[in-house]
Amino acid sequence: MIAKAESRTPWSYVPTTYFAEGLPWVVVNTLAVIIFKKMGVSNTEIAAWTSLLYLPWVIKMFWGPLVDMYSTRRKWITWTQGLIAVGLIAAALSLKTPYFLYLATACFMLVAFLSATHDIAVDGFYMLSMSEEKQAFFVGIRAFCYRLAILFTTGGLVVWAGLIEARTGNIPLSWQVTLLAAAGILGLLALYHKLFLPYPAADAPREKGIDWGEFFRVFAAYFRLEGIGVGIAFILLYRFGEAMLLKLAAPFLLDKAGAGGLALSTTNFGYVYGTVGLICLIAGSILGGMIIARYGLRRTIWPLAFMLNAPDLFYVYMAYNTDLPLSFVGVLVALEQFGFGLGTTAFMFFLIQLTGEKYKTAHFAISTGIMALGMMLPGFVSGWLQERVGYPEFFIIVCFATLPGMLLIPFLKIKA
Structure with missing residues (x-):
């Protein structure tokens, strides 16, 4: 049994949490466009449906206080990562259906809302789990790992999908495997963070309700x-x-x-x-x-x-x-x-x-x-x-x- 620790070295969780923050964002906002294009969807529908996926990041400021009010940031991080993995599995399975555009878009929208919530929790946990001096030191590390997730997805996963497509001639299969791989990574990160994220004393639900006046x-x-x-x-x-x-x-x-x-x-x-x-x-x-x-x-x-x-x-x-x-x-x-x-x-x-x-x-x-x-x-x-x-x-x-x-x-x- 891994003992609970109030603090751990930020090297054990800053790179992984920000990689986990970047991965679903790029799947929703970039990979979805590529998938739909390869699946034969028109540019009009691609642009309209995938643009709608920006909505959670437009309005996430309105439910940010709820993350502070209910449960800990640690739990929000692990639960949202696990649910994002489930959403990506559902999106992968939808690609074999005749209604894949609407089903996959619904799955990606779910992932988008979970991802935006995960962003709030990760950024809050970052500030609560270490001193301002360490926060300043790791700001470059977090940005690098976020971009590394984008590079891994738009480079590595897309190239992999292309290789599967070239070998099998099966476009839906290539993207199913790719989305399942992304889901597997998020699932493993959720498990890792469940076991190894620290338990900062400051990471506690807000005792009082939301101060709507201050809001x-x-x-x-x-x-x-x-x-x-x-x-x-x-x-x-x-x-x-x-x-x-x-x-x-x-x-x-x-x-x-x-x-x-x-x-x-x-x-x-x-x-x-x-x-x-x-x-x-x-x-x-x-x-x-x-x-x-x-x-x-x-x-x-x-x-x-x-x-x-x-x-x-x-x-x-x-x-x-x-x-x-x-x-x-x-x-x-x-x-x-x-x-x-x-x-x-x-x-x-x-x-x-x-x-x-x-x-x-x-x-x-x-x-x-x-x-x-x-x-x-x-x-x-x-x-x-x-x-x-x-x-x-x-x-x-x-x-x-x-x-x-x-x-x-x-x-x-x-x-x-």
């Missing part, structure tokens, strides 16, 4: 922040074009040449977009943070925003030249993802600044919820729009959709 004061203070109107408009519009692109990038790369796509195999997609592209995204995020730390956000937000949006032109070029060598496609996707990393780092720094002194954490959560809404809304229409105008014209529209957010930059209240 509403947080929102009132947020909407009284200086420049909040322009700030919210910027949050919604800054990634508008990128949100449209993200929903159709995978379908474009996977679509047959006759449909205007690049006709990449699942395996090559996993290498190009899920592995090389993501590594470049991580590199761009790190470099963006270094640039902002040295020169400040006020001086760098314009060039970093340009680096986010200008590479969208690469997709216009690829849409007009669908017979490009795989290596050149890889270079263009890598450069676009590198710019994506640079530009989103500037965006996240702005969200950190858009907080009041008293409610920094809560205000940041509100901003990230609005950010998720800004990703969800353009996603709904992106598939419908693409199927009516074609890939080349769609990507041109994406480029124009990046302009409103950039035009708001001079009106932002940027501290430094």
